[in-house]
C-alpha cells in the first residue's frame with residue numbers, strides 16, 4: 001500500500017523589486033491580517049526599514065509594536081513572544097538579516113501567528129525557509145518554524161546594504177554544492193530522508209548564481225535582484241525537503257563551530273563559503289571541483305582564506321576537527337577529522353598558510 005505523504009509550506013506572496021518596501025501595508029491587507037503587528041528587527045535594519053515601514057502603518061491608523069534583538073538565541077525568541085503578548089500583537093513582521101527573520105519565524109510558530117519576512121540584506125537563504133537556526137550551548141538546532149505568509153524584498157534597500165552582506169548571501173548559495181553532496185552521501189550510507197527535487201533545486205540555484213556572477217557587482221541593484229531570487233529558491237528547496245539539508249552540510253557545521261570559537265568574527269555566508277572549499281576537497285574526485293568553488297567565491301569578492309575571514313589558522317583547525325559534534329547530521333566529515341588531516345586539507349586548499 002502507498003503510504004507516503006508530504007506537506008510543503010511556502011509563502012503565499014513574494015514581492016521583490018525596487019521600492020516595494022512601501023507595499024507592506026498593502027500586502028497585509030491582501031492577506032486579510034487584522035490588528036496590531038509586532039516588528040521584529042535589529043538595530044541597523046530598524047533604522048533603514050522598520051522605522052519607515054512603521055510610519056506607513058501609522059499613516060493608516062495602526063501603531064506597530066517594535067522589538068529589536070541582538071542575538072539569534074532562544075532567549076531572544078522568548079523575549080519576542082513576551083513582547084507580542086504584552087503588545088497584544090496579532091501577527092509578526094521580521095525585518096532585517098538572518099537573525100531577525102529567524103527569531104520572528106520561530107516566535108510566530110510558537111504564537112501560532114502569521115509572519116511576514118522583510119529582508120534588509122541579501123545575506124542568507126533563510127528569507128523564505130520554514131526553518132530557524134539557533135545556537136544552544138555546544139550544539140546548534142535547525143528548528144521547524146512558521147514559513148512567511150509573504151516576503152517583501154526591496155532591492156533598493158538590499159543594494160544599499162554593505163556589499164559584504166550580498167557576497168555572504170552568494171557564498172551561502174554556492175555552499176549548496178557541497179551541502180547536496182553531503183546529503184547524497186548520507187542517503188547512501190545512512191539512508192536519511194532525501195528529496196531529489198529539493199537537491200536538484202538547491203544545486204541548480206547555485207549553478208544559476210555562478211553563471212550570472214558577472215552581474216553581481218557592488219552598486220548594481222540588479223545584483224540584489226539576482227542574489228535575492230537565488231536565496232529564495234534555496235529557501236524553497238529547504239521547505240520542499242522540510243529540512244535544511246539541501247543548503248546545509250559539513251560547511252555549515254564548520255561555520256556553526258566558528259560561531260562558537262570566534263563569535264562575530266565573520267558573516268555566516270562567508271564562513272560557510274570557506275568551509276565549502278575544504279569539504280569540496282574532501283569529497284575528492286575532480287581537482288576542478290574545489291577550485292571551481294574557490295574561484296566562484298573569489299569572483300564575487302567573498303573570502304576564500306582564514307585570513308580574509310579574520311580568523312586565525314588554529315581556530316580553523318579546531319573548528320574542522322570538532323564541528324562534526326555540533327549536531328547529528330552525517331556528512332563527509334564522518335566521525336571527525338584528526339588534526340593532521342585537518343591541517344592538510346586547510347593547507348592544500350590555501351585556507352591556511
Ligand SMILES: NC(=O)C1=CN([C@@H]2O[C@H](COP(=O)(O)OP(=O)(O)OC[C@H]3O[C@@H](n4cnc5c(N)ncnc54)[C@H](OP(=O)(O)O)[C@@H]3O)[C@@H](O)[C@H]2O)C=CC1
Pocket residue numbers: 042043044045048072096097098099100102120121123124125126127129131132133134157158160161162165168172238244267268269
Ligand atoms: N533559517 C534558515 O534557513 C537560515 C538561517 N540563517 C541564519 O541567519 C543568520 C545569518 O544571517 P545574517 O544576515 O548574516 O546575520 P545578521 O542578521 O546578524 O546580519 C548581519 C549584519 O548585517 C547587518 N544588517 C542587516 N541589514 C542591513 C542593512 N540594510 N544595512 C546595514 N547593515 C545591515 C546587521 O545589523 P545589526 O547588527 O544591527 O543586526 C548585522 O550586523 C545566522 O544566524 C544563520 O544561522 C542563515 C541561512 C539560512
Ligand SMILES: O=C(CO)COP(=O)(O)O
Pocket residue numbers: 125126132133134140141142172244245247248252253
Ligand atoms: O544556514 C542554513 C542554510 O543556509 C541553515 O542552517 P542550519 O545549518 O542551522 O540548518
Ligand SMILES: [Zn+2]
Pocket residue numbers: 124125172247248252268269272
Ligand atoms: Zn547558511
